[in-house]
Amino acid sequence: MSQVALLGAVEIGLVFALVGLGVYLAFRVLDFPDLTVDGSFPLGAAVAATMIVAGVNPWLASLGAMAAGAVAGLVTATLNVRFRILHLLASILTMIALFSVNLRVMGRPNVALIAQETVLTPFYGLGVPEHIVRPLFVLVVVAIVVLLLARFLGSEFGLAMRATGVNARMARAQGVSTDLHVYVGMALSNALVGLAGALFAQTNGFADVTAGIGTIVVGLAAVIVGETVFRARRLLWILVGCVFGSIVYRLAIQFALSADVIGLQASDLNLVTAVLVAVALILPRVRVRAGGGRAPRRVPAQ
Template sequence: MTEIAFFGAVEIGLVYALVALGVFLSFRVLDFPDLTVDGSFPLGAAVAATLIVAGANPWLASLAAVAAGAAAGLVTAVLNVRFRILHLLASILTMIALFSVNLRVMGKPNVAILMQDTVLTPFYGLGLPEHIVRPLFVAVVVLAVVALLARFLASEFGLAMRATGVNARMARAQGVETDTHLYFGIALSNGLVGLAGALFAQTNGFADVTTGIGTIVVGLAAVIVGETVLPLRGMAGALVACVVGSILYRLAVQFALSADAIGLQASDLNLVTAVLVAVALILPRMKMRAASPVAKVAK
């Protein structure tokens, strides 16, 4: 693996770490299987790219992408909470609708921003190569998001949201407005995914309507790999594990596709993803089975 390929994998891993954090909030904190991310990721990219091409400030364009992603998540939450549509079906309906919305936003299947100023443009003149500047910038953004999320989830509102995910009925009995927390949590989750889409568009120089395909699988893979490799206790540790898992996942994919001995090609990306997720799911079970006879002997 070359240096550029390595830093490229780290960069993509950090971008998708935001997706992993969003997926962690919905799947782990709120216990809400949300497939909206397959639509909110390209939505964030589409909104950011379209506004940048129109001459908007890249930072404001990125904030607009966050708001768009949050709005998409809110639609899913409303369909589930207000109209009692099954959460999985509600998210699928929103995801399908967002494909057309993304086409409407961009006006065409893809938008190029290679020649436009982005949030990264001011940092390219610092003397560092571009392939190093990009992952460093995204790393700073991800660290800031992790710190803010850890602080939020430790707050009174965050604890109530976590209680909603653990046992909504008990949380309501304690006076928690579970519907409000569900609205906010799913909106926050997809807002992070929208931010990931905006950064993806600006680091890669384009937004495409098909970039969201398989985003939920990548996010889940990052969460599972992180929990397997770095089983830290506490909410802050779980957030850090998501980031580490995303980076390790992208590095593993890049290594598999770069290894000539294996003979894989770029078209095999989905196969590599499926294998890595399966391995990450199987390893904890194998560890538990290996440890159980020892525990029995100790007794």
């Protein structure tokens, strides 16, 4: 594997680390199985690309992508909290609707950003190769998000949100507004996914309406691989584990597709993805059986 391909895999892994953090917030913190990300990821890319093409500052376009993702998360939360639709079904309904919304936003199936200024443009003139600038920039963004998210989840409001996910009935008995925390958590989760979509569009030079297919699988893989490798209980290290899991996942795919001995092709991407996620799910159980114990229960991060 060449250095460019390696750094490219790391770059994509870092972009999808934001998806992993959003999925962790929904699945692990709120205990809310959310498939909205398959729609909010291309929504973030579509909004950012459309705004940039229209002449809007790329940073404002990225914030607009986050706002659009947050609105998508709020729609899912509203269907679940206000109208009592099962969370999984609510997220599927939002995801399906977002496909048409994304087409409306872009006006066509894809938007090119090759000749447009992006958030990365000012850093290209520093004498550092582009294939190095991109992963470094995304790494800084991800590091900032991890620190802010850890600070938020460690706050009083964040602790109440985590309590909502662990035991909503007990949280309500303690005076916690669980509905409010679901709204905020889902909005924040999909805002991170929308930001990931915006960065994906700007680092790859295009936004496509089909870019979100399988996003939830990538996010889950990042969380599962991170939890398997980083067997930590401290919140900051759990979030770092999500980032690490996303990078490892992308590197594993890149290695598998680059290995001529195996004979895999680009068309086998979904097969490789399914196998890797299955392995990540099976490994913890194999480890527990080998140790002669039982699978540990999920406990809240400290």
